[in-house]
Amino acid sequence: MEITRPLDLLNASKDKRVMVELKNGKQFIGKLLAFDIHINCVLDDAEELENGETKRKIGKLFLRGDTIILIAPSE
Amino acid sequence: MEITRPLDLLNASKDKRVMVELKNGKQFIGKLLAFDIHINCVLDDAEELENGETKRKIGKLFLRGDTIILIAPSE
Amino acid sequence: MEITRPLDLLNASKDKRVMVELKNGKQFIGKLLAFDIHINCVLDDAEELENGETKRKIGKLFLRGDTIILIAPSE
Amino acid sequence: MEITRPLDLLNASKDKRVMVELKNGKQFIGKLLAFDIHINCVLDDAEELENGETKRKIGKLFLRGDTIILIAPSE
Amino acid sequence: MEITRPLDLLNASKDKRVMVELKNGKQFIGKLLAFDIHINCVLDDAEELENGETKRKIGKLFLRGDTIILIAPSE
Amino acid sequence: MEITRPLDLLNASKDKRVMVELKNGKQFIGKLLAFDIHINCVLDDAEELENGETKRKIGKLFLRGDTIILIAPSE
Amino acid sequence: MEITRPLDLLNASKDKRVMVELKNGKQFIGKLLAFDIHINCVLDDAEELENGETKRKIGKLFLRGDTIILIAPSE
Numbered sequence: 054m055e056i057t058r059p060l061d062l063l064n065a066s067k068d069k070r071v072m073v074e075l076k077n078g079k080q081f082i083g084k085l086l087a088f089d090i091h092i093n094c095v096l097d098d099a100e101e102l103e104n105g106e107t108k109r110k111i112g113k114l115f116l117r118g119d120t121i122i123l124i125a126p127s128e
Numbered sequence: 129m130e131i132t133r134p135l136d137l138l139n140a141s142k143d144k145r146v147m148v149e150l151k152n153g154k155q156f157i158g159k160l161l162a163f164d165i166h167i168n169c170v171l172d173d174a175e176e177l178e179n180g181e182t183k184r185k186i187g188k189l190f191l192r193g194d195t196i197i198l199i200a201p202s203e
Numbered sequence: 204m205e206i207t208r209p210l211d212l213l214n215a216s217k218d219k220r221v222m223v224e225l226k227n228g229k230q231f232i233g234k235l236l237a238f239d240i241h242i243n244c245v246l247d248d249a250e251e252l253e254n255g256e257t258k259r260k261i262g263k264l265f266l267r268g269d270t271i272i273l274i275a276p277s278e
Numbered sequence: 279m280e281i282t283r284p285l286d287l288l289n290a291s292k293d294k295r296v297m298v299e300l301k302n303g304k305q306f307i308g309k310l311l312a313f314d315i316h317i318n319c320v321l322d323d324a325e326e327l328e329n330g331e332t333k334r335k336i337g338k339l340f341l342r343g344d345t346i347i348l349i350a351p352s353e
Numbered sequence: 354m355e356i357t358r359p360l361d362l363l364n365a366s367k368d369k370r371v372m373v374e375l376k377n378g379k380q381f382i383g384k385l386l387a388f389d390i391h392i393n394c395v396l397d398d399a400e401e402l403e404n405g406e407t408k409r410k411i412g413k414l415f416l417r418g419d420t421i422i423l424i425a426p427s428e
Numbered sequence: 429m430e431i432t433r434p435l436d437l438l439n440a441s442k443d444k445r446v447m448v449e450l451k452n453g454k455q456f457i458g459k460l461l462a463f464d465i466h467i468n469c470v471l472d473d474a475e476e477l478e479n480g481e482t483k484r485k486i487g488k489l490f491l492r493g494d495t496i497i498l499i500a501p502s503e
Numbered sequence: 504m505e506i507t508r509p510l511d512l513l514n515a516s517k518d519k520r521v522m523v524e525l526k527n528g529k530q531f532i533g534k535l536l537a538f539d540i541h542i543n544c545v546l547d548d549a550e551e552l553e554n555g556e557t558k559r560k561i562g563k564l565f566l567r568g569d570t571i572i573l574i575a576p577s578e
Contacts (some may be wrong), residue, residue: 056461059468060491093134115199116188124490161206168209190274243284253347265349311356318359340424386506393509414573431536434543437521499565
């Protein structure tokens with residue numbers, strides 16, 4: 054995986070589990086199914102985390118890009 | 129349902145019940161009638177939730193996209 | 204009324220009473236005279252609500268779209 | 279006065295007194311001299327209000343549109 | 354001075370003293386040397402005010418437009 | 429390294445360690461792999477800092493540009 | 504130095520020391536190496552100030568424009 058533009062990391066993370074942190078402090082983990090240039094994302098098998106523990110299981114999840122602070126591949 | 133772009137999940141959720149969470153923490157559940165690229169949404173048979181319980185029934189509801197954090201299909 | 208795009212609901216609500224909720228938590232009810240793609244709205248016979256009660260009567264009212272969270276037809 | 283677009287209300291309010299409320303909660307009343315599509319406004323004989331009372335007299339006043347929540351004709 | 358657009362007031366205030374109020378509540382007074390369509394401004398002989406008193410003298414000052422709430426000519 | 433535009437500093441920092449500070453106060457340090465005109469960044473070997481100490485190790489990390497306040501080369 | 508547009512002050516301040524204040528209240532002082540129309544800036548020999556005192560020395564520093572409130576030449 055060569056990363057020359059920021060979205061390359063998201064492309065390389067497709068169909069892999071990522072951790073997403075929002076401006077309101079919430080954390081979600083799930084398989085990254087899709088994203089676009091606004092960083093809108095869709096996760097699959099998503100879970101909301103609280104202090105590193107699963108708070109609730111959600112399934113598929115659309116996250117609006119402008120609420121996202123960071124995305125970290127977790128595998 | 130194949131999801132290659134984030135809005136594919138919203139398209140696949142049309143006429144199905146979704147949960148929408150706003151920046152101010154409010155949660156709404158309802159049938160997704162329509163959305164656009166700004167993620168403006170219209171729900172039908174909408175209810176506002178509080179701690180997972182119905183707080184008020186609203187009927188049809190227009191939600192401005194820039195207040196939305198996440199949308200999760202609930203069926 | 205068929206709703207395929209979010210603004211269809213606003214079009215169908217023209218000259219009818221709607222409830223508008225703002226980012227600062229304020230609620231207004233009034234007849235929807237006009238709106239545009241920014242969701243700027245003009246209400247007629249507008250009232251500000253507090254806990255579901257009329258707080259003050261305002262008459263005509265211009266609401267800047269980027270302060271609006273939701274719009275719900277009330278009839 | 280026929281209002282088919284939101285800015286029609288502002289046009290109809292030109293040279294009349296309006297009340298303007300800002301995102302920080304401040305209220306100003308004054309004669310609406312000018313506005314543009316960003317809702318930047320110029321008031322004349324402007325006063326800042328506090329609890330409906332005049333807090334200070336300002337004269338002419340430029341208000342940046344993105345800080346404005348609502349504009350209500352007051353005559 | 355005829356004001357038909359909001360920026361006409363700023364043009365008419367060039368090289369005159371204005372009071373500028375920011376979103377964070379700070380107030381500055383100074384001679385308006387320049388502004389642009391974003392309402393970026395440059396003041397000369399600028400002072401920061403606190404409760405109407407001079408808090409500090411700054412000299413020339415660039416203010417980013419999106420932090421500005423209002424501009425009032427002070428002469 | 430000659431810096432005539434702000435992004436020149438980021439270009440000169442590619443593949444070097446930088447400290448990134450976010451609007452929510454969080455600090456990250458890592459090797460700058462990529463950035464774009466929105467200042468979206470990808471760090472490698474990233475760590476979140478708290479009071480100058482490593483709080484957690486993250487590996488690769490996508491940071492959304494609009495949450496970034498500052499970027500400082502750390503070597 | 505003639506200032507007819509706001510960015511003229513920044514141009515006139517190139518390679519001179521400026522004080523930059525951010526939306527979060529932080530203040531930085533340093534030599535202005537570069538800026539662009541978004542007011543993204545690069546400072547050299549930058550220091551973070553606290554109550555007018557040096558809090559930490561940073562060296563080169565990229566500041567994202569949308570976090571900047573004001574820039575004042577300090578020499």
